[in-house]
Amino acid sequence: MLAGGILKGLAVTARNFFESFVSKERLTTVQYPDERLPQIEATRDFPFLVYDGPDAMAGLRCVSCQICEKECPPKCIFIEKSTDRKPDAAGKLQFYPAKFNIDISVCMSCQICVEVCPFDAIKMDVEFELATDDRFGGLLLDKQKLAKSNEYYHRIHPTEANTVDGKLAAARAKVAAAAQPKPQVAAPAVAGSEVKA
């Protein structure tokens, strides 16, 4: 029939209209600020720095090796290495980042920094509500803002965090066993290379 297709289309839209009032399955919209979808475990957006122990600045896993800074494709990471050494969470003397800035307006969430880090010190975050009225300062995250605890890491990516913890514990045990007769020198580099291997 001529114009039958138009009538068929009108029937479909009319059905959509009326059924959206009775059947909730039709309305797939999530009313975002009020309700949220559960987080998918593989979600990632911007990097953060993991720390162990209670003190964020003292417990940073980062030893300021600057591999991530060199590998970062858009060059959004800026690290200033410390001149002195401080004991890390395991009590070993380590360099630490005097400054560690990530400009998330430049970051492209590629995760390369995470992949190259030999110390599992940098991981991907899931925080996405980062809107700010200060587009330069507000999007340049410094060490204090980037540091997040290992417990937080467990909360957002449980499977991945457990794997990482297992690897770190194994590496530490191996180093401890190997270093039993000798005094501890260059332990972090060995530990790091073993973790990657």
Next chain:
Amino acid sequence: MNSVQYADQIFVLLKQWLVSLFPAPLQTAVGILITVVTIICVFPALFAVTTILERKGLGRIQNRYGPNRVGPFGIFQPIADGVKALTKEDLVPANADKIVHFLAPVMLVIIVFLAYAVLPMGRNMAAVNMDCGLLFFFAIGSATEVAVFMAGWSSRNKYALLGAMRAIAQMISYEIPLMLSAVAAIMIAGTLNLQQIVEQQAGYSGILPHWYVFTPWGLAAFLLFIISATAESNRSPFDLPEGESEIIAGYYIEYSGFKFALFFLGEYLGMFSISAIAITLFLGGWSAPFSFLAWIPSYLCFFGKLVAMICCFIWVRGTLPRLRQDQLMNFAWKFMLPMSLFVIASAVCWRYAESWQRWALSLVVVAVPYLWLGHGMMNNRKLEQRVYRYAE
């Protein structure tokens, strides 16, 4: 006068009373002023209601909620929209013809409001009871093309100009079937006075009214009129002049802030006025749909029909995709124009034949060309899977 008549004429009486408060030399001017102010308040208010109705309706059609943040169920959204439009920066392109750029939206709104002068919105409720009211309406209505082209030309932007040229081509093409289908109603009514056209349809046989849409020629003319009206008011599926996905809003492109809001207002007011004319010509204007509902005040009938028409426009917008330019022109010149001529012939049959023969004759004169022209348009093409010769 009984209470039903009082309810029907309450606004007319109110105006008479208000006018009588003023000294005699001022009375004419005050009467005009009251009418004009009422029209300028009522129809933009209807526009505000329509925007929220449209956004929520389209949302539901697409299985969304639509705006629901401002106020309960989002009913204050039009106020938020208005505040946004007023506070937005008003940009004028550096190379634009600034005076024409400013005048285009103003002119569109003024022209559209002028058309409201002759609309009978209830019994004895028209701003001007003009003997050639319909002629006045079409004469004013065709001037909107000038405003649209002013907007497109003055913006000094290729998309604006393309949009304006599309708008002109479309409006001129569809104005012909629009007027020819109105001619059929004029021939039967024998008058151009819109009040009289309504009064001729206000009778009843049994409980059914004598609306022209209930005759074969009237139904065909009504459908042609509505299709042309959709094209005239640049609404989907005839929204090529805007063409958001191809020419980025067409002649609106360089408008922002309140000038854009004025264009929006003008477009919707144009849709209301042309719907009102369709109601007047074919749907019995302010007369009630059944004889036992005749106690309903005439203005309520009119506005009820108007809202129903607006809902139909929204429904069609939510259903049909945009046409292509060649489809648009083919449809106007190869289908709409000949069909409207056949509708006139059908109205002639209705006028001169008697009893059942008038029904049969006018039906045949409309239905046969419809099938013939429709199949001619289809050109033996069937809807089938599209085959790409090179892309795959």
